[in-house]
Amino acid sequence: MSNIKELAIIGDGFAAAVMVVHLLRRGIAPTAITVIGSGALGKGNAYGCDNLHFRLNIREDLPIIFSNDPLHFSRWAKDNVNDPEAKTDAGYFYRRQDFGRYVFELISAESKPDEIEQIKAKVVSLSSDDNSWKLVLDNQAVLRAKRVIIATGNPPPTWPCxxxxxxxxxxxxxxxxxxxxxxxxxxxxxxxxxxxxxxxxxxxxxxxxxxxxxxxxxxxxxxxxxxxxxAQANWERKIQPVWPQNLSPAKFIRFMRDYLPSISTASTEWQSAWEELRTNISIIWQQFSVHQKRTLFKRVGWLWNLYRFxxxxxxxxxxxxxxxxxxxxxxxxxxxxxxxxxxxxxxxxxxxxxxxxxxxxxCTGVASDPLLNQLIENRLAIRDPLGHAIAVDASFRVIRSPSDRWNSLWMIGPATMGSLGDVIAASAIAKQAEQLAGQIAGG
Ligand SMILES: Cc1cc2nc3c(=O)[nH]c(=O)nc-3n(C[C@H](O)[C@H](O)[C@H](O)COP(=O)(O)OP(=O)(O)OC[C@H]3O[C@@H](n4cnc5c(N)ncnc54)[C@H](O)[C@@H]3O)c2cc1C
Missing domain, CATH: 3.50.50.60 (FAD/NAD(P)-binding domain)
Structure with a gap:
């Protein structure tokens, strides 16, 4: 096949952009990368907003894109954002559209204009075909790629009734x-x-x-x-909780309850303890069985959604x-x-x-992703333990069956939450991109 793409990224939002940045930093040639998505790369559903009153829900030192330079965004914002209302007692909370501009600029810092191929379309179907992936687009075009990263993010809300x-x-x-x-x-x-x-x-x-x-x-x-x-308080992680061994969902909940002080959830002390607990939550989540994950989410999923951001x-x-x-x-x-x-x-x-x-x-939150549903229907992927998206392993490889993973199909972003835990925030997604870029460049 002559026009086969080396590496296709499905999606054009934050996850796709940080994936591109980390791949380029790892020495992958820009000509090897094709992004498929109809918007401005890096903005996506969260940061493509044109509303001046939609703000980041995290302070300026938390969206960490580069693990070796955690204050990169904070410095950029000081030099490039004019937003006197960003400052609060709990830090600077910038506008989401300014963060989108930052992410977009990260790409320009790593590549020349238009060096990364972006195909302005949506992928409507993905299938495995002759040792490559076949991607059908909503403009009827068909692409082939050796390797594919799914970064389709949060499907926008649809009416729930x-x-x-x-x-x-x-x-x-x-x-x-x-x-x-x-x-x-x-x-x-x-x-x-x-x-x-x-x-x-x-x-x-x-x-x-x-x-x-x-x-x-x-x-x-x-x-x-x-x-x-x-509201976010000016919390700080001071200590690392020592989690007990052999946790069951009940023990997990008990440990968290005992660790959290009995004071307002808006207080700095409560939020500091909560954030200390969060450090290892993804590792613990991955150790639970499918049944345990479901039980846990059923019992405390709503609390998790309430306090995590x-x-x-x-x-x-x-x-x-x-x-x-x-x-x-x-x-x-x-x-x-x-x-x-x-x-x-x-x-x-x-x-x-x-x-x-x-x-x-x-304001009911994310809907369901048709592309992921289609992969499940066509038996190219299985559902994650929560039934929200497709399952991936700890190396972000899409799981085809309980005993089989794809070596050329990965997924990063919020849809990996059911498999990997606390991975919805920008910094967690950037960390996934950094790890996956290391794997791809290394192998
Ligand atoms: C409204 C909102 C606000 C948020 N605010 C914050 C915040 O303040 N701080 C924080 O840390 N996190 C926030 N988040 C969490 C968010 O999960 C991450 O920060 C991040 O934006 C997710 O990036 P993503 O690329 O996975 O998804 P998105 O940025 O949503 O990008 C996915 C992109 O892929 C495109 N796409 C989807 N399907 C296809 C397809 N089949 N073919 C081609 N393209 C496709 C979509 O159109 C979209 O542009 C917010 C999320 C939302 C929805």
Missing amino acids: VVTTPYPDLSASCLVENPWAGHGLVGVEAHESIILLGGGLTALDAINNLVERKHLGQIYVISPRAIFPP RASPQTIAAYEKLKSKNQIQFVLGRAIEIKCTDSRVRVRLGNGINVEGDRIIN
Whole structure:
């Protein structure tokens, strides 16, 4: 086959970009790399946003791209970002779009313009064919590659229940299905009543944006629990916890509970202890059986999701502001139907409650990745222990069957969480890219 690519990366977001940077730093030729994705390389769903009020949920020393230079971003930001509002008592929390600019610049620092081939398309199918990989794109083109890295990231949210609307394609402005980029919040009128479906970091982003826009209407947050993640405190890892041997999920939970002080989760002490525990959590997670992983996630998955990131202090301050004016309220439950008429949106919850507003913003989190689902259907991969994505081993090789791994197909990024543990944040993904680049360049 004449035009076979050496190494194709599927996805164009943060994981793909840091993968490219680390491959180049390891001496892989730029001409050997092909990226497939339709956006600006490095920005993806998280950092491609054009909203000035969407901030990183971690302070400036935490997005570590190079393990031998952990303060690279922090220095870059000091020299290149004009954002007086970034500074808080817990550190600098920069805008996500500025971080996207940083990641994009990392590529230019390692290669000449357009030296890395990027094919602006989506991969709709991936199959193994004649000792190579066949990639079918959404523009009908077909590519072949010797080796493939999947870096398709967080699939954007989709409505979690039936939506009925007089508009055939769900394009009504009162229905914001994917708020990650921030466009859906642009046309909001000051007096509109807003329904936020979901109570996590995406809802907090929307809240920060609404407060900055001096929103006056009521805001309803539909969620099974009336609690938001706390603000990031100025935590510090001081000691390394000594985990007991032979942990079961119950012992694991007990150890964490005993280690964490009985004080507010917003305090520096609590968050320092929590972050100390996090250091080894991925290693421990990987030692559990599939059944144990499922049990653990079922019992404490929601707590994990609540506390692993926390939010920027600016974002929580915006929420507190709304709360003090009684302008925001939680409505407990899960949506089972959304009805949109010409002027109103009505949400029916499973517990019989109805919530009405002018606009609904879907803050329910990641959806399912069609490409990964297809690999499972075609028996090229198996599900990860949580059933969220495909399984990989500790070397990021996609697992074909319990006894077989691909040596030319890898995956990095948040979709590896079910297999590898605490790997959603930027620094954890960059570490994966650094390790995988070492493996590929070395072998
Ligand atoms: C809204 C949001 C905010 C976040 N904020 C933070 C934060 O502040 N700090 C932090 O540490 N982490 C944050 N995260 C966590 C996030 O997981 C990582 O930081 C990181 O952005 C993930 O990078 P990724 O490349 O895996 O995914 P993404 O950046 O989402 O990139 C994946 C890209 O692949 C493309 N793609 C998908 N499927 C295909 C296909 N079949 N073919 C071609 N291209 C495809 C997508 O369009 C997308 O551009 C955030 C995540 C989200 C969603």
